[in-house]
Amino acid sequence: MHPPVKREYPSKPEAVYFYGTCLVDTFFPQSGLAAVELIEREGVRVIFPQGQTCCGQPPFNSGYHREARAVAREQLALFPADLPVVVPSGSCGAMLRVHYPGLFAGEPEAGAAEALASRVFEWSDFMVQVLRVKLADKGPPLKVAYHPSCHMLREMKVRDAPQSLLAQLERVEVLPLANQEECCGFGGAFSVKMGDVSRAMVADKCRAVRQSGAELLLSMDAGCLINIGGALDRLERDSGGSADAGKESGPSWMPLPLFIQQRVTGGVQPAGGTASLGAQPGGGHAA
């Protein structure tokens, strides 16, 4: 292990590959689409290889490297042109960027894995550092909180980009969370294998979100959002939710790209022909 070298960013490319990730594909496709459209809005074409499935992180983290490698090998072959690969997730991005080289060390694909790793960018980082986007906020005043995922922070080393996107939104106030950089307890298989500890962690995270005063929780990572959002929704229902007339409803949650798109396009944007999501509890679920 060596001290990290500061990343150098390329200039704006003509086109990029988009690696959607299986979680976004399955649970938050609207946010994936929003991420794509926000890139296209900057005049960059987006290629979405239809052969993509999953980066392989689930078996990799469980020790099943043979299975992870078999699937990762297929993903490696999806990006033949020398273009940036943009991933709307710190965790899956880190799998491609940080773990693929190790996973393929000593394999025929080692060189390809290294080459791919150097082209992988987390979406918000890419928006800020490469596309240098300027966002004009068209939404109403709103208080939000942001949950940075662990792999985004500590493996992708992306700390400021999501916050700096949010800072551009004039009427959005970003409130701090207590223990902001502490893990939410997802951890993939951890969330069921060590379900008890995982639940204790997400309970604390929910408390922090609720105490922050934010109306909406945002994150770049689908895994964290499923975890925190699922727990927030449950709390909301258990406490009677907004159905209780005297009570204010608890915070809702949403993936960051979808939120940004809604703000810059002036609210809820029907996209891709499907109903899109509002900022209500469980709003992160594609309808």
Next chain:
Amino acid sequence: MQLDAKQFKRDRAAALENKPLRRNLERAMTTIRGRRNERFSQFVDGEALQWIGHAIKRNALANLPDLLEQLEEQLTSRGIQVHWAETTGDANRIVKDIAKRRGVGLVIKGKSMVSEEMELNDYLAGHGIEALEADLGEFIVQLAGEPPSHLVAPAVHLSRQEIAVLFHDELGEEYTEDIQAMTALARRVLREKFQQAGMGVTGVNFAVAETGTIALVENEGNGRMCTTVPPVHVALMGIEKVIPRLDEMSPLIRSLTASATGQPISTYFNWLSSPRRPGEKDGPEEVHLVILDNGRSSIYADEELRETLDCIRCGACLNICPVYSRIGGHAYSTVYMGPIGKILTPQLAGLEKGGHLAGASTLCGACYEVCPVKIPIPDLLLRLRREGVQPTPAGIATLKGAGAKASLGEAMVWKGWRVVHNRPALYKLMTRLLGFAGRTLPKRMGPLREWSATRDLPKAANRSLHHLLRDRSNAWEAGKIRSDSE
């Protein structure tokens, strides 16, 4: 301490339900994290200091055999007796033999995690020798009949009130919750014992090969007493504690105290280089250093796993760990707890017994971020998980219990996963099916129950991103790739 997955499940469940414990831990961990972060923020470049520590320890470990030899030579030339112990049994016997030879009935101890590893106190008790802990935290857990629950703060799981009750019950003194009064009481008890003890036993923070110096970092002065008052001092260390040069101690000490307690330097810093010399007024007549292997050399044999041995036992990874800070140290049933314990224990005890600990992490990486010697704990956890189910074929025969965690059921799950994810058409079909089934997933089924006890299950979308992007990106992709290869 029963080390296995079932026991761990029971103990952590009990810890999570234990409200006073949760409160004590939360308070202590929040405070100590804050102190550590504040100290690091005052350094010109805290992270650079961590990488310096990393480089020093990497270099030291790379030259370990030579350094150990040099250390022995240097120490011996100054009259410190060096003993090599392959197992904890050997180490215990060495200590007992010295005690017996000197007719010692009472041993007074400074903090030493190696002595915990040896279960030295029990062993000595079995040979009619009393061992009394002199570090305040260790003193408290010894009174409570418990092992330490933290590397640096052994009694961190207890509140002030709990300690007050303990002192009252065990020492028969008037009940007080006043910290000053409690500390004074402990001091009074210990001072007396220092006079009577025939031997002091301590750990070692660093041993410097070039000068033959044993360095001991502490805050209470008990370490100094242990190394100067009794006629015999026995220091215990693992083979990994040796560093080449004296000037390397400075960054390591800064990093150690900053990481452990947020202090710029510890209150006491002891450098020991010989027994009492002729003409000197104090100091022990005999000084011994016991160097323990206990499985470390097999860890050493694997270059990647070797990084485990870089640890300087600062405890920072425990304090920042979202798991440790919720279940405390006892739930692990290990000598070394928290993140460092999760990588060290499976290697020392073997994967059959300790492999489950490698799974007790979200791989959040907070430990790696704060570690003063930058041990890549998440990477090592991943390695141990893999060795548990898909062991490295030949050559690495050093990891005990490799392959022991393989389960047919899990292997089948991942084989199935692979089949689906290697066939995009099948994957897309599955995603679609999930979209239909999303609302009706059986919440009470197997692992989903663990999820849905306090969380709603996520609902799969009707149309996947593949579906939403299918027209334009397919056409585009084909065009782009064609134009590239022209």
